[in-house]
Amino acid sequence: MxxxxxxxxxxxxxxxxxxxxxxxxxxxxxxxxxxxxxxxxxxxxxxxxxxxxxxxxxxxxxxxxxxxxxxxxxxxxxxxxxxxxxxxxxxxxxxxxxxxxxxxxxxxxxxxxxxxxxxxxxxxxxxxxxxxxxxxxxxxxxxxxxxxxxxxxxxxxxxxxxxxxxxxxxxxxxxxxxxxxxxxxxxxxxxxxxxxxxxxxxxxxxxxxxxxxxxxxxxxxxxxxxxxxxxxxxxxxxxxxxxxxxxxxxxxxxxxxxxxxxxxxxxNEGDDPNPTPGTDVINGKPVRARAVSGTGELLVLPDGEETVGLLEAPSCLGREIDYRFAGAYRTYFKGKDGQPAALSDRPIPDLIYPSNESLPFPKLSFDTFEAFYFIPRYADCHGLTFYLYGTDDKGAYPFRFELEDGSVSDTFYVLPGTKPKAENDFLVTYGGGGAGTDGYTRYSFKPDPGGKLMKLVQTDRLKERPKLE
Known part of the structure; x- marks a missing residue:
């Protein structure tokens, strides 16, 4: 490459x-x-x-x-x-x-x-x-x-x-x-x-x-x-x-x-655009996403059989030639013992991406821990849903998102064209911009690794769209 x-x-x-x-x-x-x-x-x-x-x-x-x-x-x-x-x-x-x-x-x-x-x-x-x-x-x-x-x-x-x-x-x-x-x-x-x-x-x-x-x-x-x-x-x-x-x-x-x-x-500046053919397999299951932390690996694997096909019709979820992976997917952590352990109770129903290569699993660095976010569908009609996982010297765990009204969710979302970011030890995402909305919103979450929570502590209204990342 x-x-x-x-x-x-x-x-x-x-x-x-x-x-x-x-x-x-x-x-x-x-x-x-x-x-x-x-x-x-x-x-x-x-x-x-x-x-x-x-x-x-x-x-x-x-x-x-x-x-x-x-x-x-x-x-x-x-x-x-x-x-x-x-x-x-x-x-x-x-x-x-x-x-x-x-x-x-x-x-x-x-x-x-x-x-x-x-x-x-x-x-x-x-x-x-x-x-x-x-x-x-x-x-x-x-x-x-x-x-x-x-x-x-x-x-x-x-x-x-x-x-x-x-x-x-x-x-x-x-x-x-x-x-x-x-x-x-x-x-x-x-x-x-x-x-x-x-x-x-x-x-x-x-x-x-x-x-x-x-x-x-x-x-x-x-x-x-x-x-x-x-x-x-x-x-x-x-x-x-x-x-x-x-x-x-x-x-x-x-x-x-x-x-x-x-x-x-x-x-692509002359580089091979697809330098890694095929998909890794662990325990007979294809690895759909992988991230390496300081203490092990995060893996997205299907529970059992999966169906891989094309969307076949263009929509806000993707092109007709994009891949849809249907099944039940979970995130696992593989530590020093080499055995993957599931991090989530509820499976992810499907994944949608332009290729069948391993999917992205980007890292965010906070003061006392690392976090990795996973977006199951690369496109959406409004916001992109993402999961967030923390890792430290004890292993890995899923974060949940606590909103200002006290409700808690396994996922949050980010405006298409932007990414979740770690800024001054806060998790920052952007939303809004859809039909019937006035401008955009910046969400700031304070991490609580002990409680495995990201707590929403501030929302800011923006007139201009955040720049593409």
């Missing part, structure tokens, strides 16, 4: 993002030659003067043509990565731009030279889609949503299968390491200016070709992009997962021409 991209990954370069002064083919060839020279420079035995001239010449050519940038922590210069070929892609060259600004301007945009200067963001493999497609979707899932492609080919210079949908001005690229291997999950998806498809990310409406900057900022704020020269601009929004090239994935790239969106791509 974190292996460096192969050399042919950097040759994927054409589309509406391309620079005007040189052709994409020329730039790709130049990058290739520069890379070979740089990799061999340690073996040159020429005199000091000749060597210095060569290095200076290459540095000038590299920075002048490619706008290379040193990402934090890499210790060496690497180019802004280029996504798999698609209708839309960022440039293989980085034109001259003003220095990156540390603070967003009044519009909520901070200026960057290229996408390598953009850090972690809210883009999510689970929630961010382009044309309904997610990173990691299988060919069967894509075919079920979009039908048969108008053209099947191989992305130039790569082993990646490339499906083109001309009627939607849309391309979908699938990952694989070699042409003799079966195709893996979606590596990138992109749309051009003629497309009617949309980028969606937990907020109604999404972003489409022809939208203006104001629409982008409704979904993502602050937003990293190139300086406004009155003609063309590029913007990048990243996820929070480290990629093999030192940046963050997935990444959304948006091109604008004369103030309007002219292309969008969603890309």
């Amino acid at each position: 974190n292996e460096p991209n192969p050399d042919w990954y950097g040759r994927l370069s054409k589309g509406p993002f391309a620079a005007k002064t040189v052709t994409n083919r020329l730039m790709a060839e130049t990058e290739r030659k520069i890379g070979r020279r740089l990799s061999r420079r340690g073996g040159f035995k020429a005199g000091a003067v000749v060597g210095a001239c060569l290095l200076c010449g290459m540095a000038i050519l590299t920075f002048g043509l490619n706008g290379w940038k040193q990402p934090p922590g890499t210790g060496k210069d690497v180019p802004e990565p280029i996504p798999a070929p698609s209708v839309v892609r960022p440039p293989t060259t980085e034109p001259e731009s003003p220095p990156a600004s540390e603070e967003p301007d009044a519009d909520g945009v901070y200026v960057v030279r290229n996408g390598s200067e953009v850090g972690q963001g809210p883009v999510s493999r689970t929630h961010t889609t382009l044309g309904g497609i997610r990173i990691g979707d299988t060919q069967e899932q894509v075919r079920a949503l979009l039908g048969e492609p108008g053209e099947r080919t191989i992305a130039a210079g790569t082993p990646y299968p490339l499906w083109r949908y001309p009627e939607w001005d849309m391309d979908v690229t699938f990952y694989r390491k070699a042409e003799i291997e079966p195709a893996g999950g979606v590596l990138s998806v992109s749309i051009g200016a003629r497309s009617s498809q949309r980028l969606t990310d937990r907020v109604a409406g999404g972003i489409a070709a022809g939208d203006g900057l104001d629409r982008l900022l409704e979904l993502y704020r602050p937003l990293g992009g190139t300086a406004d020269d009155g003609t063309e601009r590029r913007f990048w929004i990243r996820g929070s997962e480290p990629a093999g090239n030192g940046l963050y994935k997935p990444v959304v790239r948006i091109a604008m021409k004369e103030g309007r969106v002219s292309g969008i791509s969603l890309d």
Whole structure:
């Protein structure tokens, strides 16, 4: 997953993002030659003067043509990565731009030279889609949503299968390491200016070709992009997962021409989107979710047989191609004795997620204990229900939620697009925003590990929607 991209990954370069002064083919060839020279420079035995001239010449050519940038922590210069070929892609060259600004301007945009200067963001493999497609979707899932492609080919210079949908001005690229291997999950998806498809990310409406900057900022704020020269601009929004090239994935790239969106791509930075095939099994039962604490493991297992199928109809619970796991599921703790012990009396009836991989089980750190939350359904019409489990040196236990009226529940909920958080040793979630509600609500719970309770101690009304996480 974190292996460096192969050399042919950097040759994927054409589309509406391309620079005007040189052709994409020329730039790709130049990058290739520069890379070979740089990799061999340690073996040159020429005199000091000749060597210095060569290095200076290459540095000038590299920075002048490619706008290379040193990402934090890499210790060496690497180019802004280029996504798999698609209708839309960022440039293989980085034109001259003003220095990156540390603070967003009044519009909520901070200026960057290229996408390598953009850090972690809210883009999510689970929630961010382009044309309904997610990173990691299988060919069967894509075919079920979009039908048969108008053209099947191989992305130039790569082993990646490339499906083109001309009627939607849309391309979908699938990952694989070699042409003799079966195709893996979606590596990138992109749309051009003629497309009617949309980028969606937990907020109604999404972003489409022809939208203006104001629409982008409704979904993502602050937003990293190139300086406004009155003609063309590029913007990048990243996820929070480290990629093999030192940046963050997935990444959304948006091109604008004369103030309007002219292309969008969603890309996994060249990493295998589904690096862990299959599902772990414990005592003959598939592990649907797993988390590791300091004293053991939390596991979500079915009580007995489960039925795995597709939703088959789109709704606020998910896409028709999302997976539904039906049965009776419980959370277990496996300590040093190696035997899973159930933590809950009432089973979870079903799970809904975009893939059949192990489901997320994120950690929250409090002063005296760790907690892990589990969301059985990744989407919902209103709020996302979650369970919370505490762990300490004695083992693990489920938290219950005590509200201000004294009522107690096994679960609470969080606004789609946000996550439960630990802030100043309080559990914080957000709600509201639905039809008939006025604004949003911030809920603050005080932990009571001894009583295995999260006690609601404060509610705050908010006018603006909390930012995506």
